[in-house]
Amino acid sequence: MPNQLNGLRAQVTLCTKCELSKSRTNAVPGKGSIKSEILFIGEAPGRNEDLKGEPFVGAAGNILSEALAYGGLSRDDVFITNVVKCRPPNNRLPLVQEIDLCHQYLEKELEIIKPKIICILGNTAYNSILSGDSITKNRGKIIKKNNQLYFLTIHPAAAIYNPSLKQVLKEDIKTLKESLDKLKKGNDAETFS
Numbered sequence: 001m002p003n004q005l006n007g008l009r010a011q012v013t014l015c016t017k018c019e020l021s022k023s024r025t026n027a028v029p030g031k032g033s034i035k036s037e038i039l040f041i042g043e044a045p046g047r048n049e050d051l052k053g054e055p056f057v058g059a060a061g062n063i064l065s066e067a068l069a070y071g072g073l074s075r076d077d078v079f080i081t082n083v084v085k086c087r088p089p090n091n092r093l094p095l096v097q098e099i100d101l102c103h104q105y106l107e108k109e110l111e112i113i114k115p116k117i118i119c120i121l122g123n124t125a126y127n128s129i130l131s132g133d134s135i136t137k138n139r140g141k142i143i144k145k146n147n148q149l150y151f152l153t154i155h156p157a158a159a160i161y162n163p164s165l166k167q168v169l170k171e172d173i174k175t176l177k178e179s180l181d182k183l184k185k186g187n188d189a190e191t192f193s
Contacts, residue, residue, distance in 0.1 A: 002034055004108075004112050005034055005109075005112050008029065008105065008108050008109065008112065009029040011105070012027050012028075012029035012085045012105050013026070013027045013029065013053075014027075015027055015085070015086075015102075015105075017101045017102075018086075018097065018098050018101045018102070019098075020084065020086035020087070020088060020094075020098055021086060023086075023087070023089050024045075024050055024086040024087055025050045025051055025053075025087075026050055026051070026052070026053035027053065027085050027086050028045040028049045028050065028053055028054060028055050028082065028085050028086065028087070029053075029055075029081070029085055029105070029109075030055060030079055030080060030081025030082075030109045031054055031055055031079070031080060031081075032075065032076075032078050032079030032080050033076060033077060033078065033079055034079070034112065034113060036077065036078045036079040036113055036115055037115055037116040037117065037180055037184075038073070038077070038078045038079075038115055038116070038117050038118075038119055038176065038180060039078065039079045039080075039081065039109070039110065039113050039115035039117075039118050039119070040056075040064070040078060040079070040080045040081070040118075040119045040121055041081055041082065041083060041106070041118060041119070041120055041121060041125045041129065042055065042056065042060075042080070042081070042082045042083070042121040042122065042125060042155060042156075043082060043083055043084075043093070043094065043121070043122055043124035043125055043155060044082050044083065044084045044086070044087060044088055044091075044093075044094050044124070045082060045084075045085070045086065045087040046058050046060065046087060046091055046157075047087065047091070048061070049061075049087065050086070050087035055080045055081055055082055056080050056156070059157070059160050060155070060156040060157040060159075060160060061156070063156040063157075063159050063160070063166060063169065064080075064121075064156040064169075066166070066170070067156065067166070067169045067170045067172075067173040068173055070170040070173060070174060071170065071173035071174040071175075071176060071177040072174070072177050073173065073177055079109070079113050079115065081106065081109050082125075083099050083102065083103075083106060083124060083125050083128050083129070084098050084099055084102045085102055085105055086098075086102075093124055094124065099128045103128075116149065116180060116183055116184075117142070117149045117150070117151050117176065117179065117180055117183070118148060118149070118150050118151070119150075119151045119152075119153060119173075119176055120132075120135075120150055120151065120152050120153070121153060121154070121155045121156065122135055122154060122155025122157070122158065123135045123155070124155075125155075126138075126152060129150070130143060130145060130150060132152070135152060135153070135154055135155075136154070138152045139152050139153045139154055139168070139172060140152065140153065140171075140172050140175055142179060149179075149183075151172075151175075151176045151179065153168075153169060153172040153173070153176070154168060154169055154172070156169060
């Protein structure tokens with residue numbers, strides 16, 4: 001499996017399927033533990049991620065790391081990725097075509113990692129993966145679709161502009177970890193449907 005993930009990282013890094021490849025500094029494949037039981041999906045890389053080629057390494061990444069620690073997790077425990085793997089110019093939302101062209105990479109990450117729970121970070125990921133439209137109304141909930149559990153929460157970047165959301169994210173991550181613990185104790189996924 002590590003070889004599969006390395007192969008996928010190489011494909012993402014060399015990808016030129018859409019216009020984002022022309023404006024990026026680095027493509028940003030997912031990163032984290034191949035044995036992760038929780039996989040986080042955000043929107044797209046930002047400026048710091050584009051420079052370093054790693055997901056969630058800027059201000060939003062610091063907020064996510066804080067929330068993980070609060071919930072009893074570390075970045076080493078999880079896998080973090082985005083709906084699109086290259087930074088959209090000026091941090092605009094990814095276009096539907098860009099999301100569609102990048103989708104095979106996300107699918108492959110999910111196939112390799114096989115997480116127990118996928119944590120959806122923010123509206124763009126919610127819309128592109130589950131066709132949802134209001135993360136704020138649905139955050140903190142678990143949705144089951146096609147035998148996969150999804151946990152919904154805000155994008156960490158939202159807490160940059162609205163600092164009161166930091167605690168909301170922390171509490172959500174704590175709930176996420178508690179849900180994972182219940183699953184591991186044998187409460188089957190039907191509990192969350």
